[in-house]
Amino acid sequence: xxxxxxxxxxxxxxxxxxxxxxxxxxxxxxxxxxxxxxxxxxxxxxxxxxxxxxxxxxxxxxxxxxxxxxxxxxxxxxxxxxxxxxxxxxxxxxxxxxxxxxxxxxxxxxxxxxxxxxxxxxxxxxxxxxxxxxxxxxxxxxxxxxxxxxxxxxxxxxxxxxxxxxxxxxxxxxxxxxxxxxxxxxxxxxxxxxxxxxxxxxxxxxxxxxxxxxxxxxxxxxxxxxxxxxxxxxxxxxxxxxxxxxxx
Amino acid sequence: xxxxxxxxxxxxxxxxxxxxxxxxxxxxxxxxxxxxxxxxxxxxxxxxxxxxxxxxxxxxxxxxxxxxxxxxxxxxxxxxxxxxxxxxxxxxxxxxxxxxxxxxxxxxxxxxxxxxxxxxxxxxxxxxxxxxxxxxxxxxxxxxxxxxxxxxxxxxxxxxxxxxxxxxxxxxxxxxxxxxxxxxxxxxxxxxxxxxxxxxxxxxxxxxxxxxxxxxxxxxxxxxxxxxxxxxxxxxxxxxxxxxxxxx
Ligand SMILES: Nc1ncnc2c1ncn2[C@@H]1O[C@H](COP(=O)(O)OP(=O)(O)OP(=O)(O)O)[C@@H](O)[C@H]1O
Ligand SMILES: Nc1ncnc2c1ncn2[C@@H]1O[C@H](COP(=O)(O)OP(=O)(O)OP(=O)(O)O)[C@@H](O)[C@H]1O
Ligand SMILES: [Mg+2]
Ligand SMILES: [Mg+2]
Ligand SMILES: [Mg+2]
Ligand SMILES: [Mg+2]
Numbered sequence: 103x104x105x106x107x108x109x110x111x112x113x114x115x116x117x118x119x120x121x122x123x124x125x126x127x128x129x130x131x132x133x134x135x136x137x138x139x140x141x142x143x144x145x146x147x148x149x150x151x152x153x154x155x156x157x158x159x160x161x162x163x164x165x166x167x168x169x170x171x172x173x174x175x176x177x178x179x180x181x182x183x184x185x186x187x188x189x190x191x192x193x194x195x196x197x198x199x200x201x202x203x204x205x206x207x208x209x210x211x212x213x214x215x216x217x218x219x220x221x222x223x224x225x226x227x228x229x230x231x232x233x234x235x236x237x238x239x240x241x242x243x244x245x246x247x248x249x250x251x252x253x254x255x256x257x258x259x260x261x262x263x264x265x266x267x268x269x270x271x272x273x274x275x276x277x278x279x280x281x282x283x284x285x286x287x288x289x290x291x292x293x294x295x296x297x298x299x300x301x302x303x304x305x306x307x308x309x310x311x312x313x314x315x316x317x318x319x320x321x322x323x324x325x326x327x328x329x330x331x332x333x334x335x336x337x338x339x340x341x342x343x344x345x346x347x348x349x350x
Numbered sequence: 351x352x353x354x355x356x357x358x359x360x361x362x363x364x365x366x367x368x369x370x371x372x373x374x375x376x377x378x379x380x381x382x383x384x385x386x387x388x389x390x391x392x393x394x395x396x397x398x399x400x401x402x403x404x405x406x407x408x409x410x411x412x413x414x415x416x417x418x419x420x421x422x423x424x425x426x427x428x429x430x431x432x433x434x435x436x437x438x439x440x441x442x443x444x445x446x447x448x449x450x451x452x453x454x455x456x457x458x459x460x461x462x463x464x465x466x467x468x469x470x471x472x473x474x475x476x477x478x479x480x481x482x483x484x485x486x487x488x489x490x491x492x493x494x495x496x497x498x499x500x501x502x503x504x505x506x507x508x509x510x511x512x513x514x515x516x517x518x519x520x521x522x523x524x525x526x527x528x529x530x531x532x533x534x535x536x537x538x539x540x541x542x543x544x545x546x547x548x549x550x551x552x553x554x555x556x557x558x559x560x561x562x563x564x565x566x567x568x569x570x571x572x573x574x575x576x577x578x579x580x581x582x583x584x585x586x587x588x589x590x591x592x593x594x595x596x597x598x
Contacts, residue, residue, distance in 0.1 A: 140392045165409035
């Protein structure tokens with residue numbers, strides 16, 4: 103018998119629910135056993151209720167049993183950091199990294215357009231690394247990666263924010279279809295972003311936006327030969343635990 | 351400034367989500383302030399995870415801010431109890447009570463058909479007290495009454511189960527459209543049911559079904575002149591606190 107695991111997903115919005123036009127405030131994706139459910143739910147509610155993007159009027163939590171036999175355990179990406187003086191320099195460094203990973207100039211420009219847009223997606227956009235075309239058909243919703251978490255939070259000393267992002271980036275980089283990821287937060291008080299891939303590792307770049315700005319998001323650049331449905335299924339449904347190791 | 355209150359709704363199913371055909375396991379509707387949110391969520395998750403109907407593979411929690419200025423405080427219905435020797439006698443007593451409240455024989459028969467059905471609704475059916483016609487168009491889903499709770503749980507000594515049912519019945523009876531309510535649980539280990547109305551109070555009748563049976567539900571009998579949309583809006587959205595008092 104495999105142990106029972108549960109995926110817990112949270113999304114929070116201001117004004118009204120996302121699907122009714124509310125403003126996205128917070129989201130979260132966790133994985134744990136039955137005994138951890140209540141702690142995870144409490145942490146996600148606290149995250150939604152104390153957020154720099156605003157005050158949540160709507161919070162949804164969804165708990166789903168996850169097939170234990172599909173669980174995979176993988177180590178986190180290696181972490182490195184680049185500090186720059188200006189947002190422009192940060193963007194240049196990010197573009198260099200993405201180009202080194204094999205992303206075309208067109209695709210890079212399209213991704214920066216998406217992340218600079220004033221109307222954020224609340225999930226990621228999937229972009230062809232050659233043509234720059236957006237491949238998911240999720241509109242404003244985008245694709246939320248779920249079902250990933252750390253086996254033991256104690257092992258990694260970083261902030262919750264970095265832990266969440268490193269778990270996500272590690273899962274995304276795990277797919278052979280992924281060429282690279284670009285991210286900066288939609289939180290107005292957090293200006294660090296990253297570029298990541300299996301080869302590059304997790305490259306923190308700070309700043310990637312100016313303080314106070316609420317634009318942000320994620321772009322996953324994928325190979326031309328991607329099977330988009332199975333890629334999205336992997337992102338949304340494959341359960342992955344990130345196991346220990348040093349992150350810096 | 352009115353204080354901020356939040357509605358918390360839970361539904362749990364086995365196999366898969368309700369809308370995908372999963373078996374309804376548990377539901378719950380609560381009301382509390384921001385500080386109570388985490389305790390309420392924890393209690394609802396525990397309720398869903400330890401249920402006599404089965405093991406939940408899917409649990410959804412929805413938290414919504416409730417307009418404080420709409421909050422109403424009402425006392426619970428008076429509680430009385432009828433003990434009988436057989437389920438048949440229990441049904442006869444329930445029918446007597448419903449007839450006394452002004453429900454026609456046809457409407458009563460239809461309600462018993464609905465509650466005895468092997469495929470339960472997961473909410474209530476709304477039935478015309480004269481014609482017996484079902485008025486809501488919610489099918490298997492029915493209508494879930496939400497946004498009601500006790501101001502202070504300590505005041506009423508009953509079991510959680512009775513507290514939940516008494517809060518619901520009190521809110522339902524509060525509408526001038528409601529003629530009476532009939533309920534027995536879908537839980538296989540709980541055979542007590544009730545008939546309630548503003549005039550009758552909350553009349554516990556035991557047994558109303560045999561031990562081990564998973565059929566159950568609720569029927570709200572309404573006046574012929576009901577405005578069904580505003581009635582459902584009241585049931586689903588009007589926030590009501592039940593305030594203290596003795597329940598037995
Ligand atoms: N799990 C995810 N899968 C895909 N994209 C995500 C995911 N989490 C965040 N994003 C995208 O990255 C952006 C920035 O992430 P960030 O972590 O700041 O926001 P969030 O996860 O939506 O909520 P929170 O700030 O509470 O973590 C989001 O606006 C969203 O577009
Ligand atoms: N809030 C509600 N509004 C309308 N109908 C309800 C509500 N709660 C329960 N019912 C109906 O009454 C039936 C019996 O109620 P009961 O309290 O046993 O179940 P539940 O509320 O769905 O879950 P739980 O057993 O965890 O409380 C349910 O199957 C459902 O049809
Ligand atoms: Mg996040
Ligand atoms: Mg954010
Ligand atoms: Mg109940
Ligand atoms: Mg029940």
